[in-house]
Amino acid sequence: MVQAAIAAPALVAVLLAAGGRWLPRPLVDAVATGTVLAVTVLLGAVLAAALRHPVVAWLGGWRPRGGVSAGIPLVADPMAAGLALLVAVLTLAALVFSWRYLVEVQAIYHALMLLFTAAMCAFVLTGDLFDAFVFFELMSVIAYVLTGYKAEEPRTVHGALNFGVINSLGAYVTLMGIGLLYARTGQLGFAAMGARLPGQDHRLVTVAFALVCTGFLVKAAAVPFHFWLADAHAVAPTPVCVLFSGVMVELGVYAVARTYWATFAGAVPGAGPALASLGVVTALLGGVMCVLQRHVKRLLAYSTVSHVGVILLGVAALDHASLAGAAYYLLGHAGVKSALFIAAGTLLNRFETLDERELHGRGRRMRVPGAVFLIGGLGLAGMPPSGLWAGKSLMDEAAERAGWWWAAPVGVVASALTAGAVLRVWLRVFRGVGPSGEGTDEHEDTETGPRMSRLPWTMLAPAIVLAGGAVVLGLITGLIHGVSHAAGLFVDQRGYVAAVLSGGAWHAASEPLHPWTAAGVIGGAAGVVLAVPVAVLGLRRPAPRLLRPAVDRLRAAHSGHVGEYAAWLTAGVALFGLLLFTA
């Protein structure tokens, strides 16, 4: 069953690539959407099964004998199955949105989207580190192509190239780390390696952890590995951005968490503080960069950087309640951010530009995208009962217990900055507030071929469903319980190893978690209250004079220069390693 969820989209992708050029567009749309729908149902069933008991499938029947195997397992615990399901749901939304969107080249766009789904599912479900690297590369290769899809635009190909070079470099550093681990443990499976790490040399294990995490942190856009993200998101087609921001970037954090708990748990004492430092810097820098942007997609991209920083911080607490919060935050963020990207796509389609100043007041008649921006802004601010709020509340409580008093304020600041920027866009574009500025006069491709006179429902419905769902997520108690159960299993290394290598029991005792705490509600309210001044101040002329040199320096650092990004990546690995050793 698990295998089918990976095989089905890959096979249909292959058929579309082989014969798609002779099929009419509606049929291609129908086939692709139908396939992803089927995969969604299938993964729903996998998740249901995993909630009862995690599913372990050894491919090709290479089951372990005496605790060792020569094969590769797929491991569908509730967390992995749930993430795979999220991948499928977001792909479904993106494909429905693309019905009337995006000019197709043969049927390659659809084939690539299906392959992307298969790759992300395989990456999430695999129980083998080298296999994870292979599917990480598959995912990345497809992502480069999808980013560069509109190859006729200069910014597009440049952004895709930066993305490709930096992500690949990160992946190779990861592979070096895998090599080191293999040399010491003689294994490649997460569980098999994890079972042999205790007692290994501390230095080697720490360095291996730093190197293995590098590729995943690049994917997760943690500072200073984050430079590629805005370049790629600003230029990728809108439905692709939905998948990038909604789930692909977050898979980087997932991979860090998975390698930590399945393999390294307890062997790298510095991991928590090191990841937390990266998380804090990422959340804050992403927020500041977000406020500074004028290009709506770029703005949303930096907001993703910031929120992923918060998720990373949640993971870094290395505690099951905090992990549950991070997972819930991820879910809420996926809904809100996907909806926002779709709304931005409708703007691009209408006005051939995404420059906020140029769009001033032009969105007054666009009720649905306007509503999505408003709701999305409030959701990002952490307004109860949104999914982000519930997740944040759980993470804050766990951080408080760990003595990390600073975690909650960092989250509030990140929310306020990113939400303020989105609300500013809402005020300026959809309400016409503030002075109308001159734009850059640079026009972008509409991505739809001919411009549309009315927005079709297929472009609006996914945004409404996703945004609407995300802002009430905090009310669904059953889901919160499900996620905390999943997190409880996720952090249980012994259970994971036993279940994978000897079919043993994998149960985790987890007390039910409740986001409705006084501190949580106050935190959410603080985010919303602080977002308002950020939005209003942003409407006026940018940065006060005092801050201008700092702002200019920040902008200059995000230069689009690929060599510079590579230098930062190297420094990032060194920094992360240093933190691991000293923290």
Next chain:
Amino acid sequence: MSHLPYLAAGWILLAGIFGMVTSRNLVHVVVCLSVTQSATYVLLLTIGYRKGGTAPVFSDIKPTGKVVDPVVQAMALTDIVVNATVTALLLALAVQVAKRRGTIDPDQLRPLE
């Protein structure tokens, strides 16, 4: 001798990154990236080596002798394919950058904002 080969892999990795950072040409950047990746095959194969071992192919010897580790070889094979495809894709993008931007010098490419 006992750790020298691993250091060689590390050197190749760092040399490749050095080339990427200092490069003035995107094609050069992509080629340096592929050098970086070649470090990974060198590391994998040196890890899998076994003194006195033969290649893990039993067509002409009886399957009892010592052989080197076949798993790292399988990994390196996969890795080589990945290298070739990523390099080709990135070069395709570099060609398009040259066409659309008129330069492939990273220093002269306008920022993406």
Next chain:
Amino acid sequence: MSHRARFAVFVIGVAGLAVLYVLAAFRLPDFGGRFHPYGERAVTSAIAERTKNVVSSVNFDQRAFDTVGEELILFASALGAVVLLRTVRREREEEAGEHGYGPADVFDALRLTGYALLPVTLLIGVYIVAHGHLSPGGGFQGGVVLGTALHLLYLTGDYPALDRLRPVPAFEAGEALAAGVFVILGLAGAGLVIPMNAMVGLEVGCAIVLVLTKFFEQALLVRTDEAGKGEGT
């Protein structure tokens, strides 16, 4: 960021990375040591399955899922080459042969060599694919030889012949179907080294032809029209 600042960041980073790496490298088992538990397991498994080339057994049987991913990467990047290097508006493709593409004045000796080498190389490619389960080499290496061999015709200066020999849709379809069969074999079956090997050969050969074709087109045929020039610079 100035050159100097960038280089400073790099030097700090590289120094740190080097220290980390050296620290780890000296804690690795000695080079050429005997500690290869997974390797030994793989050898035992391959012998049990009667596959003589253990590397093929790992690639196509024990860890076939890695190779599924690898084939999909190849497949995706061939699609990628088609998308990224497509002729977009403002560009036109010149008729092949219009200018006698390829090295126009090829020595006859070279031309003959090209023609003569083609069948020989194709044969070698097929041989390498076919013996992958027995001896070094296999679908992947043979596929590369097959895919590259066709381009020997370029050496002969006979671009039209090359064009006739590589109908792009056929290669796209061939590549896609090979990848599809491979996914089915890799996820559903076990111990199917020989058919999987053949599929990889087909897949790799087709993918290489596709990618090289696209690059040849860019290098030789596609021109940007005057109107499109200077845009975005």
Next chain:
Amino acid sequence: MADAVLIVALALAVVMATAVVLTRDPARQAIVLSAYGVTLGILFLVLQAPDVALSQIAVGTVVVPLVVILAIHAIRRQHGERR
């Protein structure tokens, strides 16, 4: 003896890798890259990995340098027209 061969092969690979990086002109770099591919192939043979050596020689010395040269050609045409 075996050690000496190995050291020579390793040294060659390291030197050639450095040479590839330091060759700043892409057209020349493609040729150096091809040579580097050969040295890697030899190293892999010495390390008893004939399968990998064969792929490295097929890919690293033929396909990748060929694609690099084609890319350079495509870029040069572009630049030639612009002038």
